[in-house]
Every structure is written in C-alpha cells, then in structure tokens.
Amino acid sequence: MPNQKPKKRMAADERKDQIVKVAMTLFARNGFRGTTTREIARQAGISEAVIFKYFSKKEGLYNAIIDARCNDTQGQDRLIGAMKGKHGREVFVGIASFIISEHRNDPSFMRLLTFSALEKHDLSEIFIKRKGLELIEFMEGHIKGLIREGIFKDLDPAIAARAFMGMVLHYCISQELYRMKRYFKRPDSVVIDTFVDIFFDGMRRR
Template sequence: MDKKQVLKKRMTKKERVSQIVNVASMLFANKGFKGTTTREIARKAGISEAVIFKYFSKKVALYSAIIDLKCNDTAGQSRLMKTLEGKIGRDVFRQVASFLITEHQKDPSFMRLLMYSALEGHNLSDIFIKTKGMELIEFLAGQIRGLIKNKVFREIDPVIAARSFMGMVLHYSLAQEIYGLKKYFKTPNKNVIETFIKIFFEGMTRR
C-alpha cells in the first residue's frame, strides 16, 4: 500500500514574495487597507498566514511595499514623457489624455489604491501625487507656457490651466471606473478625448 504524498512544489523567496504582492495588491485595491485581512491574502495565495509574516514583518509593511512598487513602476508615464519631449501643440494634450484614460481603463486598481491610500491617510499616496502627479501638471504647464510665449494661447495661469485639463480627464476616469458610470455612458474614448481637446484648446487659444 503506497500512500503517495501530494507533491508540494516549493517556490523561491522571490517568487513567493511577488505572488503575495500580486494577490495583496488586488485585495488592497478592492477593499482598502482596513478592509483586507491577512487571512484572506493567505487563502487567495494558497498559503498559510505565517508565510506572509515571514516575508513582511507587519501588514502595513506589505502595504507600503506595494504602494512603493506601484509608485516607482511608472514606466508608462516615463515613456510618454520621452515620446512627447520637444513636441508642442494639440497632439501633446491628446496623447496625455489618451494615456491616462486608457491606462485607468485597462487597470483601475491603481486609481483605487491611490484613492484608498489618500482617504485612509497612508502618507505614501501623497508621495506619488506630489511627484508623478506634479510632474504631469508641471509638464503640461510648461507646454502651456510655451504656447503662451508663441502667442498661440492667451495669458492664462499655466498651472490652473493644466489642472483644469487634468481635471477633465481624471474626473472622467474616476466617474467611469469608480462611480460606475461606464455602465450608462459608453461614448468611445476617442470621441470623449476629442471633445475635451476641442474645448480646452479653443478655450486657451487667442483670437
């Protein structure tokens, strides 16, 4: 009678850590820090709770690691910035809007993570906003300054203008993905973005 053991496949530390991070990211994004239990993370990862605490001293350490990771994983934005370097004009705004909207649509979890983090007062969220968020605002403000200098745009505070454009775009994403408006409002991204551009660009233009 051969009692065969179920063959347990062990993971390396690196693999396991990344798996835990993935599972936990999803949960933290959906339920927030308080709303997510270490037990559920473990269950969803198919391991015992103790493993989590072997790799992360505290629940909040895991959370911080995730926020850190997500904040530094901004290859997309960096690529965008590089693409747009030197360019100026309508298409720059179009591409920024398109990037933000499609990115949030593909994966709303980062937006949720950020919102939860801001509401729950985990200071790591403002690090992101005060670096990557400001970077975008400053980039757009720079664009606007350029267009004002070229006498294309009127004399309007570049930072407020940049924020107004970001507001259009980001609030649209927020409403669609988090307030659940995408169930009722299905205009294709392209049309929405074109309309935003039209309003903003003509609004800024001299006449």
C-alpha cells in the same frame, strides 16, 4: 479562486512578489482595513505565517506596494518620450489618451490610490507627488511655451493644466468608481477629442 499554479515551494523573492501582487488586488477591492491577512494567504495559496515571515506587519505590505508602484520609471518616461515629436494640440490628445488608457488597463489602481487617500496611508501621497505632479509640471511647461509663442492667452498655466487634468481624471474616476459607464457611453476617442477641442480653443487667443 486561489492562484493559477499552486506551486508548492518558491524562492523567497518570488514568493514576496506574489504576496504583494495579491495584496494589491485585495487592497484595491476592499481597502487596507477591509482586507484580512487570512484572505491574502488564502488567495496566495499559502498559510498566514508565510506573510509574516516576509512582512513583519501588515503595514509592510503597503510599503512594498509603494516601492513597486512609485519607483518604476517606465510609465512616465514612455509618455514623455512619446510626446517628444508632438506639437500644440497633439500633445494634449497624447496626454489624455495616455491617462485614459492607463486607467482602462488597470482600473483597480485608481481604487487603490483612492482608498489610500481616504485611509491616510502614504501611497497616494507619494504617488501623486512623484507621478502626478510630474505630469502636471510637464503640461504647465508646455502651456507656458504656447503662451510665450502667443498662441495661448495669458492665463495662469498652473490653473489651466489642472483644468485639463480635471476633465480627464474626473472622466476616468466617474466611469470606474461611480460606475457611470452604465449611463454614459461614448467612444473614448470622441471624449478625448471633445475635451481637447474645448480646452485648446478655450486657451487660444482670438
């Protein structure tokens, strides 16, 4: 279905944003190669030439998406702020809840990232380096603290952080990408609690 308001003329910036938004949706659904500029134009309710007026090559759309999704600081700031008051176990519940809710709110972004990784574009690389590693390092720091306090066992914090991220991310990916939600349904809150139970007790000194 073409766009909601088939407004005839738009200011350049407004039009650019709209085109990028449409491209994001279609790249997430069909990948970069699987999306034609004709289809982007159709969905945006414009002619193809407009796209090439603003983005000299199709690749340019990908770069605009990278700008839009890798330079906003809201997401991670929001999380790290929300973590400030929390201690011990709660931090892990907070991180897992954050990741899962981000995926549930916009499942298409994970498809976009995965396509980008497979098709070897820069989006996944930049996003993971800028956003993913930031989160991992935050967790590593928290884990290191708990080890220093003698609450956690002395395991490699980098591996431990990736173990927890693995549980949570693979849950999201398998639910959406492999469409496991057809066969495996549990309330997210129960899944999160179980993951944190396993991880936190697994790390704790006995």
